[in-house]
Amino acid sequence: MLRLLKYQKYASVKTLVSVFKLTNRQRCFLSSSKSGEYIRRFILENTEIAGEHSLTPEVRLRIFTPRCRFWRERPELWPFDDPYWAIYWPGGQALSRYLLDHPGVCQGRSVLDLGSGCGASAIAAKLSGAAHVVANDIDSVAAVATLMNCELNGLEPLACVTDSIIGSEPHGFDLILLGDMFYDEALAASLHSWLDRCIKTHGTKVLIGDPGRAQFQEHGIRRFLHQLAQYELPESIREENYGLTCSSVWYYNPELTTGEDL
Incomplete structure (x- = not known):
């Protein structure tokens, strides 16, 4: 093991x-x-x-x-x-699947993959026609892994940023992706505040991928989310996870009542 x-x-x-x-x-x-x-x-x-x-x-x-x-x-x-x-986490898998199935979500847009890990969602965004993609992870090893994964998928190297940008002055991204980021209450709170600033400053769209972990389900941000898709996890992924059988994609916008205008 x-x-x-x-x-x-x-x-x-x-x-x-x-x-x-x-x-x-x-x-x-x-x-x-x-x-x-x-x-x-x-x-x-x-x-x-x-x-x-x-x-x-x-x-x-x-x-x-x-x-x-x-x-x-x-x-x-x-x-x-x-x-x-x-690890290819279940929230990131759902997010990447959604982008590949709905390329119009990021086509021609500037995209930030926050907490990008292996870079799967950033790669999915680029494969779906995003004009500019930034993969952000504070681990420099993750940045190297992301560049290697770009090569595997026939892509030019993506921009990789290893400084923490949560709490910084919002940049003009059209779309921010967050997969499996709601694992800590303090981090979730800081994310909530920063995402609000990005939305209010630039009209940024925010997509969140999560398989339904307790920290996510119980956080106050849930009341601002609208489910866009739910995917059943493959058997091999289920076996590696504690009681998680599905993973979902959520649209975050406090002022939105439906996800139809994404």
């Missing part, structure tokens, strides 16, 4: 239940060796090309599979921050 990620963050993937912890010595070593080429080589050696059993079999991704070393390796041997990018 893979012993990788903190259960309290995504509380859904039963094979990912432990924290990666680095010693100070390991962190010092990383600061001198974490070049783009080093990370790229590490990803190549420790992931596999997958995605065929997801909601978007047409999108290829380098992620963890049971055949990968760190699916079963001791967590303390992992040399980076927690590898959330190495």
